[in-house]
Every structure is written in structure tokens, then in C-alpha cells.
Amino acid sequence: MSSALSDSLMLQDLFKRGRNSFSVLRLVLATSVVLSHSFYLPNFGIDPFERWTGLRLGSLAVDGFFSLSGMLVTASLLRDRSLAVFVRHRLARLMPGFWVCLAFCALILAPITIVLDHGWRSLLNLASIKALLGYILKNAALLIREPTLPNVLSGLSYRRINPCLWTLAPEACCYALLAVAATLTLLNNRPRSLILLFGFIVGLSLLSPIGLNVLVSFGGEALIRLVEIGLHFLAGVLTVLFLGRLRMSTVTALGFVAGYTVCLVLPPLHFLRVPLMAPALAALARVIPLHGRCDATDISYGIYLYGSALQQFLVWAGWTAMGPWSFFALSILLTTPFALLSWLAIERPALQRWGRRTEGADARNVKIQAVM
Numbered sequence: 001m002s003s004a005l006s007d008s009l010m011l012q013d014l015f016k017r018g019r020n021s022f023s024v025l026r027l028v029l030a031t032s033v034v035l036s037h038s039f040y041l042p043n044f045g046i047d048p049f050e051r052w053t054g055l056r057l058g059s060l061a062v063d064g065f066f067s068l069s070g071m072l073v074t075a076s077l078l079r080d081r082s083l084a085v086f087v088r089h090r091l092a093r094l095m096p097g098f099w100v101c102l103a104f105c106a107l108i109l110a111p112i113t114i115v116l117d118h119g120w121r122s123l124l125n126l127a128s129i130k131a132l133l134g135y136i137l138k139n140a141a142l143l144i145r146e147p148t149l150p151n152v153l154s155g156l157s158y159r160r161i162n163p164c165l166w167t168l169a170p171e172a173c174c175y176a177l178l179a180v181a182a183t184l185t186l187l188n189n190r191p192r193s194l195i196l197l198f199g200f201i202v203g204l205s206l207l208s209p210i211g212l213n214v215l216v217s218f219g220g221e222a223l224i225r226l227v228e229i230g231l232h233f234l235a236g237v238l239t240v241l242f243l244g245r246l247r248m249s250t251v252t253a254l255g256f257v258a259g260y261t262v263c264l265v266l267p268p269l270h271f272l273r274v275p276l277m278a279p280a281l282a283a284l285a286r287v288i289p290l291h292g293r294c295d296a297t298d299i300s301y302g303i304y305l306y307g308s309a310l311q312q313f314l315v316w317a318g319w320t321a322m323g324p325w326s327f328f329a330l331s332i333l334l335t336t337p338f339a340l341l342s343w344l345a346i347e348r349p350a351l352q353r354w355g356r357r358t359e360g361a362d363a364r365n366v367k368i369q370a371v372m
Contacts, residue, residue, distance in 0.1 A: 008252070011282055012244035015075040020285040022068060023294035029068075030303040032061035033164060034311065034335065038328035041158060041311050042320040053264045059225075060264075062167055063232045065304075067278040069171065070236020073178060078187060078240070083179055090175045092354040093301075097347045098168060099140060101305040104338075105162055106135045109313050110152045117154045135161070142169040153316050162309040170226060174233040181237075193241050200238055200275075203231045207271035231274050239278040246279070253283035301347060302339025303332075310334050 014020050036058030039047040049057035077086050110132060114123045122128055131149055138146040147160040178187075186192045205211050206227060215224045246252070260280050263273035294300070311331045314320070320327060 008247035008249035009286055010244065011239070011246045011248055011279075012075075014248055014282060014286055015072065015079075017295065018292045021288040021290040021293065022072065022281075022285045023292075023298050023300065024288060024290045025281055025285055026065070026068060026298070026300035027294055027303070029061040029064045030300040030307070031332065033058045033304060034307040034331050035328050036061070037163075037308055037311055038331055039324045041308070042315050042324070042327055043157065044320075044324040044327075047324075054267055055264065055270065062229060063274075063277060064281060065167075066171070066174070066229045066232040067236045067239075067281055069174070070178075070233040070238075071240050071278055071282060072236075073175060074187065074237045074240040077178065077182055083182060086175075086179060086182075088354055089351075090172070092350045093347070094142070094168060094172060096350040097301055097305055097342050098142065098165070099136075100342065100346050101162070101165070101309070102136050102139055104306070105309050106132045106149070109309060110135075110149055110161070113153060113313070113316055114151050118151050122151055139165070142172050144169065153312060156312070156316060158312075161312070162305075164304055164308045167229065170229055171233075174230060178237065187237075187241065193238075196234065197238060197242070200231060200234050203227060203234070204271060204274060207231070207274065209268055209271075211271075228274070232277060235275050236278040238275075239282060243279060243282075248283045248286035250287045253280070253287045256280035256283050297340070297343060298347075299336065299339035299343050302342035303335055305342065306338040307331060307335045310338065 009019065036047045036049070036056055039045060040056075040058075047057045049055070049060070073086070073090070076089065077083075080086060111123050114128065128151065135146050135149055144166050147163075147166075149161060152161065153159045181187055181196065184192070186196055206215055207224070212224065215227060219226075256276055256279050260273055260276040263269040263271075263276060311327075314327070314331065314334070319330065322330070
């Protein structure tokens with residue numbers, strides 16, 4: 001490791017372009033989701049990480065996405081100090097790629113399965129066409145109201161189309177709540193920021209072994225999962241607000257990763273992993289010597305969008321005899337071109353056109369560091 005990387009850097013200075021490996025970490029997290037689904041979607045059993053910790057690798061990767069988002073969008077909002085810019089950036093980042101992915105699932109993947117399973121007549125009848133178009137329209141606002149389609153993925157035990165997409169609506173809700181917090185000056189006023197910290201502590205207590213009984217009685221596993229990812233996002237926000245002067249060094253990274261690992265392997269401490277993930281990722285983004293890599297070609301969102309859908313297609317086509325690890329390799333090989341095309345043709349142009357700042361000088365320095 002070079003001396004430049006071994007020198008510590010305060011967290012508040014970590015978010016400048018070229019000083020972190022956040023894009024690399026996002027790529028690792030997106031790939032981890034595909035790896036986890038390579039066990040579950042083809043029914044190969046639980047992934048090795050869940051066998052070790054009791055927690056799915058894909059779920060932990062999603063937690064990582066929310067932690068990173070909480071940090072990055074908070075740092076962006078504090079830097080720009082403009083809600084209009086913030087909202088425009090978030091819409092440009094999420095929506096165009098999501099809309100194209102919906103259309104791809106409904107107008108390309110789904111028709112192929114319908115025709116090969118049931119014939120052209122099943123595809124071309126009015127009910128089928130209305131269902132395919134309805135899938136796009138009903139889900140276009142990020143909330144997945146129509147998760148399945150008739151005659152699509154026939155014979156599969158899991159027929160929810162592209163199961164990763166459900167997390168995007170909670171992500172957008174976190175962005176909206178952060179905008180509300182900024183409007184109420186909870187982000188740039190330390191005494192008022194304590195309100196967010198208090199809310200985090202209350203939420204974290206609900207994930208404790210005792211508090212889980214309360215969540216289960218109110219909403220079951222789905223509510224628990226929403227609380228988990230929301231708290232990971234809030235932990236990212238609080239990391240920026242309260243740990244800005246923390247030195248990001250190799251020792252810091254090892255300390256946070258060690259603490260996070262202990263919380264993973266000890267089930268009673270699972271809930272304490274939440275506040276540790278964001279600072280651990282921040283420290284890793286500093287000490288991993290891949291600063292700026294993947295910033296110019298960030299395919300992590302594309303892998304997340306298309307990975308599960310293409311894996312379902314592979315399962316439907318019968319490409320599962322090779323085992324989970326070979327299935328994972330095939331999934332990544334198939335997904336990467338779609339993710340690259342999504343970045344080059346959809347995501348990057350949207351960020352450059354709609355996500356840029358209005359001032360000319362800032363537009364030349366716009367940071368296209370994607371956020372999931």
C-alpha cells in the first residue's frame with residue numbers, strides 16, 4: 001500500500017472524487033446479491049454466508065447499499081445545500097434505469113417465456129398484452145404493486161419477477177425523509193441532529209432480541225426488514241453528521257470490520273451490526289487502494305437491476321445443473337453486458353443531462369458517483 005493510502009484522512013474529506021473506493025464497494029455489493037441469489041433462485045439451498053452467520057449474504061449486501069447511500073447522499077446534500085439539486089440527482093440516478101429495466105422484463109424476457117411455454121396465441125391475446133403493459137405502468141412509481149405476470153416463469157417455485165426491485169421504493173422513501181430532515185434543519189444543526197440520533201437508538205432497540213417480538217406482532221418479517229434497511233440508511237446519515245472528524249486509516253478499518261464480524265457471528269448481537277456497517281465501509285473505501293476505479297464506468301446499479309431477472313430466466317431455461325458457483329459465474333457473464341449498456345445508454349446520459357448542477361463551473365465538476 002502506498003504512503004498516500006496509509007496516511008489517515010478525516011471522514012468528512014473522504015467524499016471528494018478520487019479519494020475513495022465507494023464505486024468498487026458498490027460493485028462488490030451488487031455482485032454479492034447475484035451470488036446469494038445463485039443459491040436461492042435455483043433452489044440450491046442457503047448461501048454459505050447464511051450457513052455461517054444465519055444472515056443471507058444478499059440481505060447484508062442490500063444493507064451495505066443503504067449504508068453507502070445514507071453517507072453519500074447526506075454528504076452530497078450538505079455540500080450542495082440545495083433540495084432542488086438533491087431531488088434532481090436522486091431522480092436521475094434511480095428512475096431512467098429502473099424504467100428501462102421494467103420494460104426489458106415485460107417486453108423482452110416475459111414474452112419469450114410466454115411464447116416458448118404457451119405459444120404465440122397466449123402472447124398476442126388482449127389479456128396478455130394488457131398484463132404486460134400493466135406490469136410497467138403499475139410498477140413505474142418504484143412501488144412494486146404487480147410482482148408477477150400470468151403465464152410467465154411457469155413451473156418455477158419463485159415467480160416474483162426480478163425480486164431485487166422491491167428495495168428501490170424504500171430507498172426513495174429514505175431520500176424523501178432525508179429531504180424533510182434537511183428542510184427542518186436537522187442535518188446542519190448539531191442539537192437538532194440529536195433528534196435523528198435518538199430516533200436511531202429507538203429503532204435499533206426494536207431490532208434487539210426483546211424488541212423483535214414487538215415488530216413481529218405488528219408486521220412480521222417484512223416490517224423487520226424495512227426497519228433494518230431504514231436504520232442502515234440512517235446509520236449512514238449519522239456517520240456523516242457525527243463522525244466527520246474520525247480518521248479513516250487501516251487500523252480504523254480493521255477495528256470496524258472486526259466489530260462488525262463479531263456482531264455477525266453472535267446471533268444475540270446481530271442488531272448491533274447496524275451502526276458499524278457505515279463507518280466500516282467508509283474506512284474500507286479509504287484504505288482499499290482502488291480510489292476512483294469504476295467511477296467513470298459504474299455498472300453496479302445495472303448488475304443490481306438485471307442480475308436477478310436474468311438469473312430467473314436462466315432457471316426457467318434449465319441452466320441449473322452446473323451447481324451454484326458455476327451458475328453464479330454464468331449469471332455474472334450474462335448480466336455484465338446488460339449492466340454496461342444500461343450505464344452507457346441510460347444511466348450516464350441521464351446523470352449528465354438531468355443530474356448536473358445549474359452553474360457552469362459546477363457542471364464541469366459534476367460527480368457521477370452513483371448511489372443505490
